[in-house]
Amino acid sequence: MKVEAQEPVVEFHDLTVSYHKKPVLWNIDMTLPKGALIGIIGPNGAGKSTLIKSAMGLLPLASGYVRIFDEALDDVRHRVSYVPQRESVDWDFPTSVLDVVLMGRYAKLGLLTRPRKADKEMALNCLRKVGMEAYVDRQISQLSGGQQQRVFLARALAQEADLYFMDEPFAGVDAATEAAILSIMQEMTAQGKTVIVVHHDLQSAAEFFDWIVLLNMRLVASGPIDKVFTNEMLQETYGGKLTVLAEVGELVRKRQIPSREKY
Amino acid sequence: METLQEFFSFSDPSIIAVTVGAVLLSASSAVVGTFTFLKKKALVGDAVAHSVLPGICLAFILSGTKNPLWLIIGAFVTGWLSLVIIDNITLKTKIKEDTAIALILSVFFGIGILLLTHIQHSGNAAQTGLDSFLFGKAAALVGKDLQVFGIVAIVLLVTVALFFKELKLIAFDASYAKALGLPVKGMDLLLTSLTVLAVVTGIQAVGVVLMAAMLITPAAAARFWTNDVRIMTVLAAIMGGVSGLSGAYVSYVAPAMPTGPWIVMIISAIALTSFFIAPKRGIISRGVQQRRLQRMIMDENLLKELYHLGEKDADIYKARSIEEIVEERFFPKDRLRSSLRRLRREGFITKENGHWRYTEAGRQKGQRVVKLHRLWELYLSKYMKIDPDHVHEDAETIEHIITPELEKRLEKMLEYPEVDPHEEKIPY
Numbered sequence: 242m243k244v245e246a247q248e249p250v251v252e253f254h255d256l257t258v259s260y261h262k263k264p265v266l267w268n269i270d271m272t273l274p275k276g277a278l279i280g281i282i283g284p285n286g287a288g289k290s291t292l293i294k295s296a297m298g299l300l301p302l303a304s305g306y307v308r309i310f311d312e313a314l315d316d317v318r319h320r321v322s323y324v325p326q327r328e329s330v331d332w333d334f335p336t337s338v339l340d341v342v343l344m345g346r347y348a349k350l351g352l353l354t355r356p357r358k359a360d361k362e363m364a365l366n367c368l369r370k371v372g373m374e375a376y377v378d379r380q381i382s383q384l385s386g387g388q389q390q391r392v393f394l395a396r397a398l399a400q401e402a403d404l405y406f407m408d409e410p411f412a413g414v415d416a417a418t419e420a421a422i423l424s425i426m427q428e429m430t431a432q433g434k435t436v437i438v439v440h441h442d443l444q445s446a447a448e449f450f451d452w453i454v455l456l457n458m459r460l461v462a463s464g465p466i467d468k469v470f471t472n473e474m475l476q477e478t479y480g481g482k483l484t485v486l487a488e489v490g491e492l493v494r495k496r497q498i499p500s501r502e503k504y
Numbered sequence: 505m506e507t508l509q510e511f512f513s514f515s516d517p518s519i520i521a522v523t524v525g526a527v528l529l530s531a532s533s534a535v536v537g538t539f540t541f542l543k544k545k546a547l548v549g550d551a552v553a554h555s556v557l558p559g560i561c562l563a564f565i566l567s568g569t570k571n572p573l574w575l576i577i578g579a580f581v582t583g584w585l586s587l588v589i590i591d592n593i594t595l596k597t598k599i600k601e602d603t604a605i606a607l608i609l610s611v612f613f614g615i616g617i618l619l620l621t622h623i624q625h626s627g628n629a630a631q632t633g634l635d636s637f638l639f640g641k642a643a644a645l646v647g648k649d650l651q652v653f654g655i656v657a658i659v660l661l662v663t664v665a666l667f668f669k670e671l672k673l674i675a676f677d678a679s680y681a682k683a684l685g686l687p688v689k690g691m692d693l694l695l696t697s698l699t700v701l702a703v704v705t706g707i708q709a710v711g712v713v714l715m716a717a718m719l720i721t722p723a724a725a726a727r728f729w730t731n732d733v734r735i736m737t738v739l740a741a742i743m744g745g746v747s748g749l750s751g752a753y754v755s756y757v758a759p760a761m762p763t764g765p766w767i768v769m770i771i772s773a774i775a776l777t778s779f780f781i782a783p784k785r786g787i788i789s790r791g792v793q794q795r796r797l798q799r800m801i802m803d804e805n806l807l808k809e810l811y812h813l814g815e816k817d818a819d820i821y822k823a824r825s826i827e828e829i830v831e832e833r834f835f836p837k838d839r840l841r842s843s844l845r846r847l848r849r850e851g852f853i854t855k856e857n858g859h860w861r862y863t864e865a866g867r868q869k870g871q872r873v874v875k876l877h878r879l880w881e882l883y884l885s886k887y888m889k890i891d892p893d894h895v896h897e898d899a900e901t902i903e904h905i906i907t908p909e910l911e912k913r914l915e916k917m918l919e920y921p922e923v924d925p926h927e928e929k930i931p932y
């Protein structure tokens with residue numbers, strides 16, 4: 242089930258990505274619409290992080306390509322922003338909240354230039370947006386998980402991009418923070434920006450997103466939520482072969498069927 | 505003592521030269537090493553340090569001189585080569601990075617020693633002093649050598665200062681830096697080159713064998729004192745510089761003595777001291793914090809038990825004997841006594857003929873702990889669907905760390921419940 246976007250900002254063309262020659266994403270081919278809040282959904286290990294990493298040019302592609310704003314990524318990098326999974330960095334790094342958010346300005350600054358006053362103001366604004374203004378000078382090692390998430394979000398906002406890829410921005414945040422982050426995203430899409438979010442919770446996904454991408458190593462579905470977010474599609478994403486395999490494995494374990502050598 | 509005065513009066517111009525050189529070299533390796541440390545690449549530093557030896561020897565054999573420029577070039581080549589090979593082994597085979605590092609380090613160093621022995625036996629007159637590359641000799645830093653190595657050290661410092669923001673970002677979050685479009689590959693290459701250069705210059709003072717310590721130890725020591733990369737880098741430079749100074753001094757007092765071990769001993773002493781006495785991160789300070797926390801928990805538990813006793817016979821403010829308290833819940837006698845004394849001093853309880861009684865403030869504090877305990881039990885069983893039999897243990901810790909804000913949120917979320925899962929009343 243696939244719906245092509247009317248006004249595409251991202252195009253995945255026959256994309257295959259492998260780790261150590263073993264493909265983890267197969268032939269992803271889809272377009273994603275401008276100004277939408279897009280959810281990428283699938284089970285653990287489905288390749289969601291891999292998909293957005295390859296869109297950001299962080300992984301070598303086995304085949305296919307990604308085009309953004311109908312151009313090659315390198316020509317439009319300044320319009321694209323990325324929020325990595327929170328666990329991807331060592332939060333014991335000796336630096337402050339403000340410093341991390343300022344990193345979002347580095348691309349605009351270029352090499353050899355220090356952040357200027359205007360950049361600091363911008364960073365402070367972004368911190369305010371995510372409700373973290375009280376933590377400007379806090380060491381990042383002293384933040385809670387939800388606060389770390391918001392700092393990463395503020396850093397991405399500081400880039401002033403038109404397209405955002407976010408890897409599980411809602412992971413481990415409380416209800417209030419979730420609502421705050423969601424309203425920031427909705428504000429951004431209202432301004433015509435596109436926000437692509439890896440998400441885990443099916444229940445809230447139904448409320449959050451305009452457009453859904455269902456992924457499980459291959460593209461199961463991509464389209465407006467009312468068309469794609471059906472029981473049948475979810476079954477195909479989460480169930481199918483995988484559950485059968487898991488069930489068989491469980492049976493083997495329970496019955497303690499001896500391994501073949503023992504016959 | 506006399507020599508100390510003599511040395512620090514810097515009356516002899518050669519003392520100044522050697523001192524400036526040793527300080528500069530040590531400080532610049534410390535600064536570059538800060539990023540090696542932050543990227544958790546300490547082992548790589550060690551590999552480079554050992555791998556420059558064959559380069560130095562080869563350069564000497566081929567050029568026949570001890571001209572520092574040749575030696576730097578030779579060292580640079582083999583230092584680099586070792587890194588390239590390590591990268592390729594890790595990338596293309598199943599061998600893990602640490603194994604690859606150990607492998608390359610020993611092979612390169614072995615070849616280096618072999619060449620060095622060969623040179624020593626060849627009877628070349630110019631070879632005297634080449635073996636000071638093994639353990640370092642700050643006193644050898646004179647004339648042209650000093651100029652060349654001094655310039656390299658300054659180049660290192662300036663380069664790090666110029667690219668500080670990029671180096672910091674890449675050490676913290678390389679994939680984000682890449683997503684921003686920063687030249688991450690180029691910067692990695694730069695840092696590697698800086699590391700090799702730092703090693704090449706540093707070995708004049710410290711020697712090949714101990715050079716890795718000179719890269720990493722100042723950064724590790726500085727990390728204890730600060731949470732800011734900038735301050736950390738400056739501190740590392742200062743600590744490195746101080747140990748370099750000590751090396752120069754040793755060289756002056758005992759010209760036959762290798763300086764490397766001395767420099768490394770000083771920097772290690774600095775690191776060890778930092779490990780113990782640094783505020784917050786130091787081990788003593790952590791111990792103090794730990795003790796403070798233990799005391800707080802003990803005090804709160806004691807106040808809680810007074811409340812439990814009060815609940816039982818519906819007389820909260822009744823004076824209690826130590827035996828009564830211990831019967832309600834076992835506490836080691838000595839800790840119980842010191843806790844009682846502390847609580848009395850702080851005004852939470854009073855003592856009347858050997859019995860202990862709540863003050864108003866004590867009652868409030870005790871009641872709050874009881875409330876938090878029961879609220880948390882309820883929260884666990886209601887929201888996390890944990891069996892009521894299993895919630896007590898968890899609440900025993902959580903009751904001491906819930907903040908007033910969290911307390912309010914819990915109360916609201918649970919709608920000011922009357923009783924906990926064990927039907928015990930939640931006091932407000």
Ligand SMILES: Nc1ncnc2c1ncn2[C@@H]1O[C@H](COP(=O)(O)OP(=O)(O)OP(=O)(O)O)[C@@H](O)[C@H]1O
Nearest residue numbers: 260261265283284285286287288289290291292439
């Ligand atoms: N660096 C890596 N090297 C080898 N295999 C990897 C690597 N990163 C991911 N994989 C594999 O690729 C597959 C997809 O991983 P990916 O991280 O994209 O999944 P995900 O959908 O983001 O999962 P999660 O929900 O757990 O975050 C998994 O099977 C994983 O084991």
Ligand SMILES: [Mg+2]
Nearest residue numbers: 289290291326
């Ligand atoms: Mg993931």
